[in-house]
Amino acid sequence: MKPAPFDYYAPSTLEGALALLGEHGYDAKLLAGGQSLIPMMNFRLVQPAVLVDLNRISDLAYIHPGDNGDLLLGAMTRHFQVERSPLIAERTPLLHETMPHIATSQIRSRGTFGGSIAHADPSAELGAVSIALDARFKLVSQRAERWVPANEFFIGMFTTLLEPDEALVEIAFPTLAPRSGCSLVEVARRPHDFAMVGAAACLTLDDKQLCSNARLVFLSVAEYPVEARQAQELLVGNPITPDLIRSAAETAAANDTDPSSDIHATAEFRRHLVKVLTNRVLQNAYEKALRSA
Numbered sequence: 001m002k003p004a005p006f007d008y009y010a011p012s013t014l015e016g017a018l019a020l021l022g023e024h025g026y027d028a029k030l031l032a033g034g035q036s037l038i039p040m041m042n043f044r045l046v047q048p049a050v051l052v053d054l055n056r057i058s059d060l061a062y063i064h065p066g067d068n069g070d071l072l073l074g075a076m077t078r079h080f081q082v083e084r085s086p087l088i089a090e091r092t093p094l095l096h097e098t099m100p101h102i103a104t105s106q107i108r109s110r111g112t113f114g115g116s117i118a119h120a121d122p123s124a125e126l127g128a129v130s131i132a133l134d135a136r137f138k139l140v141s142q143r144a145e146r147w148v149p150a151n152e153f154f155i156g157m158f159t160t161l162l163e164p165d166e167a168l169v170e171i172a173f174p175t176l177a178p179r180s181g182c183s184l185v186e187v188a189r190r191p192h193d194f195a196m197v198g199a200a201a202c203l204t205l206d207d208k209q210l211c212s213n214a215r216l217v218f219l220s221v222a223e224y225p226v227e228a229r230q231a232q233e234l235l236v237g238n239p240i241t242p243d244l245i246r247s248a249a250e251t252a253a254a255n256d257t258d259p260s261s262d263i264h265a266t267a268e269f270r271r272h273l274v275k276v277l278t279n280r281v282l283q284n285a286y287e288k289a290l291r292s293a
Contacts, residue, residue, distance in 0.1 A: 003041035010053040032115030070172040075114020094182035123194040128225040132200040138170035154224035181288025197273035228256035249278035
């Protein structure tokens with residue numbers, strides 16, 4: 001398989017990349033890790049006239065604390081760098097837990113955090129985890145820059161709020177509140193396959209061990225990550241008990257998700273997995289929140 005003809009540019013600055021996006025618009029595609037884009041080009045599922053390679057822009061690869069306490073990741077930070085970072089393990093343990101679930105070690109050595117987010121595959125883990133962690137995305141063009149909450153960024157399959165002249169350059173993760181616990185669980189047919197269903201959860205307890213905040217987000221159940229809002233409402237303000245977790249799982253399966261069938265799983269089986277994984281992920285998150293307290 002070979003891609004359709006295209007013009008190739010490899011700017012060494014973000015300003016140069018944004019200028020190319022501003023000039024070519026919808027005809028251009030950004031190349032980050034290339035682990036998704038290049039196969040799609042080889043199958044001619046996408047045929048950009050212009051490819052803008054970001055790999056020479058070293059300023060877009062970093063992991064460090066921000067001035068306001070957020071943890072900041074440059075969009076060109078490789079998956080393996082996130083996986084091995086002591087700062088990630090300390091400040092955002094859910095990310096540390098998530099990274100080994102992403103494909104294989106070979107792909108994680110090239111794939112980038114920002115590339116995965118911008119690709120917006122509904123079966124990818126990082127979109128759901130970013131929503132669960134209340135992350136924000138910095139989008140930049142020659143015209144302006146803006147911050148977009150993760151739960152507003154994904155609008156469809158492989159579709160985001162990114163304008164054709166914009167680039168995702170930074171991801172900000174807020175500091176977890178005290179007495180918080182997070183978890184990710186998923187079910188796949190084989191190791192390293194895309195998950196048939198996955199669930200990410202974060203729970204925060206108050207000083208009376210009541211749930212003060214809850215995030216429950218699913219992947220592979222729709223064309224974008226799905227936040228289980230009704231299940232979250234059940235949890236907030238209440239003690240986390242086995243009965244409450246079961247009620248949240250029933251609500252998530254019946255009201256918050258509407259999965260479809262494909263060659264990997266039927267809608268009925270996916271709905272069953274939503275229920276099973278909700279029980280697991282909430283119990284895991286709750287136990288971690290108790291240990292944190």
